[in-house]
Amino acid sequence: MAQGHIIPFLALALHLEQRRNCAVTLVNTPLNIAKLRRSIPPSSSVRLLEIPFRSSDHGLPPGTENTDSLPYDLILKFLISSLRLEPTLSSLVADLAAGEAGFPPPICIVTDMFFSWCADISHRYGIFHAVFNAGGGYGFACYYSLWLNLPHRRQNSVSDSGDAGEEKDSVFEEFTLPDFPEASTLHITQLPPFLQSADGSDPFSVFQRVVLSKWANADAILVNTVEGFDGLGLDYFRRKLGKPVFPIGPVLLKNSPTKTDTGMTNSPEICKNWLDSKPARSVLFVSFGSQNTIAEAQMKELAVGLEASGTNFIWVIRPPLGFDINSEFRDEDWLPEGFPERIEASGKGLLVRRWAPQVEILSHESVGGFLSHCGWNSVLESLSCGVPILGWPLAAEQFYNSKVLEEEIGVSVEVGRGKEIVVRSGDLKDKIEMVMVGGAKGNEIRRRASEIREMIKDAVNEDGEGKGSSVEAMDEFLNAAVVFRGRKIN
Ligand code: UDP
Numbered sequence: 001m002a003q004g005h006i007i008p009f010l011a012l013a014l015h016l017e018q019r020r021n022c023a024v025t026l027v028n029t030p031l032n033i034a035k036l037r038r039s040i041p042p043s044s045s046v047r048l049l050e051i052p053f054r055s056s057d058h059g060l061p062p063g064t065e066n067t068d069s070l071p072y073d074l075i076l077k078f079l080i081s082s083l084r085l086e087p088t089l090s091s092l093v094a095d096l097a098a099g100e101a102g103f104p105p106p107i108c109i110v111t112d113m114f115f116s117w118c119a120d121i122s123h124r125y126g127i128f129h130a131v132f133n134a135g136g137g138y139g140f141a142c143y144y145s146l147w148l149n150l151p152h153r154r155q156n157s158v159s160d161s162g163d164a165g166e167e168k169d170s171v172f173e174e175f176t177l178p179d180f181p182e183a184s185t186l187h188i189t190q191l192p193p194f195l196q197s198a199d200g201s202d203p204f205s206v207f208q209r210v211v212l213s214k215w216a217n218a219d220a221i222l223v224n225t226v227e228g229f230d231g232l233g234l235d236y237f238r239r240k241l242g243k244p245v246f247p248i249g250p251v252l253l254k255n256s257p258t259k260t261d262t263g264m265t266n267s268p269e270i271c272k273n274w275l276d277s278k279p280a281r282s283v284l285f286v287s288f289g290s291q292n293t294i295a296e297a298q299m300k301e302l303a304v305g306l307e308a309s310g311t312n313f314i315w316v317i318r319p320p321l322g323f324d325i326n327s328e329f330r331d332e333d334w335l336p337e338g339f340p341e342r343i344e345a346s347g348k349g350l351l352v353r354r355w356a357p358q359v360e361i362l363s364h365e366s367v368g369g370f371l372s373h374c375g376w377n378s379v380l381e382s383l384s385c386g387v388p389i390l391g392w393p394l395a396a397e398q399f400y401n402s403k404v405l406e407e408e409i410g411v412s413v414e415v416g417r418g419k420e421i422v423v424r425s426g427d428l429k430d431k432i433e434m435v436m437v438g439g440a441k442g443n444e445i446r447r448r449a450s451e452i453r454e455m456i457k458d459a460v461n462e463d464g465e466g467k468g469s470s471v472e473a474m475d476e477f478l479n480a481a482v483v484f485r486g487r488k489i490n
Contacts, residue, residue: 001112002067003290008377026046030050049101058078060074068290105125106127107127109127114211130477135397136233137236138400142233144237147195148212183236186400189417189421218243226456230247247473250383274314278366280368284435285314288373302425362382362387373393384456389405410444415428
């Protein structure tokens, strides 16, 4: 539905085909299938199957099949439309299980976290069902716990004086998750605004609770992460669901998908040539993922901070909050006066509009830092290259990702939190300098990022003797699916 979900599914499909010799079928709606077709290498025989979907039947603009340009106020409608795919998916699985369409019957169905209800369909046909969580263990443990334990107001309140139960207790500041105390204290500003006030009865919470509570029906949870640095969250799910949880990551694409079909800028050669001209580890990459953006005032502060830091940077610039992703760029309104001209003349910065070849950029040796919204794919892509992070979480579980990256894993420093908060260019400048070149703390963050890169290399090592933890987890998952074959659960 979102690129942050579609991309890791494509990566998983290619991985299973190329490394595990599995026959893989990817199922999605027509426009997403058309895009996937362009991203699959010609050598691959991953099969693509379309299921019909007409967004206008669900009160959505025509052609809405993912969140690329979906206005925020339609997200719920879009999510709910996914529940209506049940009959279509059910009859598709019936056909596949009967060996129709020329494919051998599947032994395993892997679905996105929002399609956990497919467990019932899989089990009707004796097929193993796994939810693939493209987010991290810790981030999703917090996400899961927060949605399933609503409301948070009053529950764990701590007043300024430390006395629970005062009048102030509906405006808590800090709290611990009742079923995940190891997560340590969360601050109210680490909850997306909606979660701060939801009591569980609104349609968004109801949707979340339906799909999240059905994770318990899956036969396994696959997580795109590494046991070695994300064990807290993985253990939470093992305890909570009593199911096997397999950290199989990072499963990543070798090249970023292009976005040329939507008119978005995608300029691998321009980025590569520019990066080639810069010294090793001297460039900060700035991007807020595939669906988030910041406010106009924040863009200006960020621009001033970047310029003041004197660092080289590539910034994936998107229209600010309140503007459609396809809006005309209004540099004169959104950026400080003369900023694009100055950074071009000095050679310090490159602005890439809307969409960049992120994987290629992060794996270039000139990149030394990533100012990121902490979407989990971005985190994995960065850490696989040993690139430390400046976190600016904006939505969903990004807040908890940012927290674990800074407090537990030690590869990040947070520079901002949320779409509307005030960030100061001076603070940005200091933190950019610290992560890119700075003293003791910066050294430690950079050292730790290199250490995590090595940990990731070990986890995905496929050699017999030194087989990595993620490879073992993938073995165990595939074995479990084969052993399950034919077991029908009503
Ligand atoms: N991405 C990209 N170019 C961009 C923005 C994003 O290739 O300009 C890719 C990025 O490499 C990652 C995915 O889109 O694989 C974004 O996923 P993530 O989980 O980081 O964040 P989300 O977009 O879901 O918030």
